[in-house]
Amino acid sequence: MKVQIKDGQPVIDAEDLAPLLGLTAAEVQAKMRTKEITTRFETGVGEDAGRIRLTFLYQTKKLRLTCLEDGTVLKTARITIGDR
16 A cells, blocks of 8 residues: 655545545445545655654544655554543
8 A cells, every 4th residue: 555645635545545444435435425434634844854654533433644744654553432
């Protein structure tokens, strides 16, 4: 899996993201359009310069991808959060 950066924004294939959220690619696309899946994109500064972090929230699932600026995924973290 690799995250692409296009026009300063991250792009990840729904086929790659879907299994990490327990969904199909079609469900990911639909839920992102309706904002059932929300995202946050952060660019590292200081000692984290050269890295980016993407966080996806869906129901009680929080998925965080830590990547190099070229989109190479260094770390994947999945957390179950309280009822939403």
